[in-house]
Amino acid sequence: MRGKFINIEGLDGCGKSTQVKLLARWLRSKGCGVLITREPTKGHIGKIIEKFLTGKLKIPVAAEALLFAADRLQHFEDEIKPAVNSGKIVITDRYTPSSIAYQSARGLPVDWVRKINEKAPEPDLTVLIDTPVKVSLVRMNSSRRLDEFDRDLALQKKVRRTYLEISGFYKMKIIDGNRPIGEVQADIRKLVRRCCS
Ligand code: TYD
Numbered sequence: 181m182r183g184k185f186i187n188i189e190g191l192d193g194c195g196k197s198t199q200v201k202l203l204a205r206w207l208r209s210k211g212c213g214v215l216i217t218r219e220p221t222k223g224h225i226g227k228i229i230e231k232f233l234t235g236k237l238k239i240p241v242a243a244e245a246l247l248f249a250a251d252r253l254q255h256f257e258d259e260i261k262p263a264v265n266s267g268k269i270v271i272t273d274r275y276t277p278s279s280i281a282y283q284s285a286r287g288l289p290v291d292w293v294r295k296i297n298e299k300a301p302e303p304d305l306t307v308l309i310d311t312p313v314k315v316s317l318v319r320m321n322s323s324r325r326l327d328e329f330d331r332d333l334a335l336q337k338k339v340r341r342t343y344l345e346i347s348g349f350y351k352m353k354i355i356d357g358n359r360p361i362g363e364v365q366a367d368i369r370k371l372v373r374r375c376c377s
Pocket of ligand 1: 192
């Protein structure tokens with residue numbers, strides 16, 4: 181039986197990783213096979229991405245976008261597709277909408293970023309955990325190291341705006357992330373139940 185492919189999107193610090201873990205735990209308790217994965221990946225292309233996110237490598241913004249798109253295709257082929265074909269529920273922390281939102285916030289035309297990502301197959305469900313930029317920045321400061329993109333308030337604002345603008349095109353289900361963890365999780369589970377039944 182074919183599994184499902186679920187993508188969780190949102191600003192850095194929106195609570196994605198906590199929500200992904202809770203969702204996986206719940207699905208496993210129901211007997212589902214689950215694969216948690218993320219972009220950028222830890223693969224060959226993901227390692228180059230890590231270098232420019234941490235400021236060790238400077239490359240043109242368009243080249244960054246091409247690397248994210250390439251990392252995504254490799255991710256789908258090597259990890260997502262085989263797991264879905266073996267009946268698992270794959271939950272990825274970021275996929276195509278991250279590229280549209282972040283790379284367009286860095287100055288690239290939305291249409292071009294969309295175009296270079298056209299070959300990436302669509303998930304069965306995409307959830308956007310929407311949080312005001314200030315909320316996500318406070319959460320980030322308290323929880324982890326900041327990379328190049330995290331630090332930039334103006335960029336994060338553009339990212340949020342673009343996410344909301346493209347939500348229709350990418351059929352994203354928007355959830356208000358500015359609430360207690362349990363309430364956000366309950367809403368995500370409702371969407372997943374609908375998608376998996
Ligand atoms: P993130 O999920 O925040 O990783 P970490 O938890 O290791 O910080 O992703 C790293 C950054 O990469 C984040 O700021 C968003 C950015 N990003 C893009 O700009 N484009 C993309 O296509 C993806 C997948 C991520």
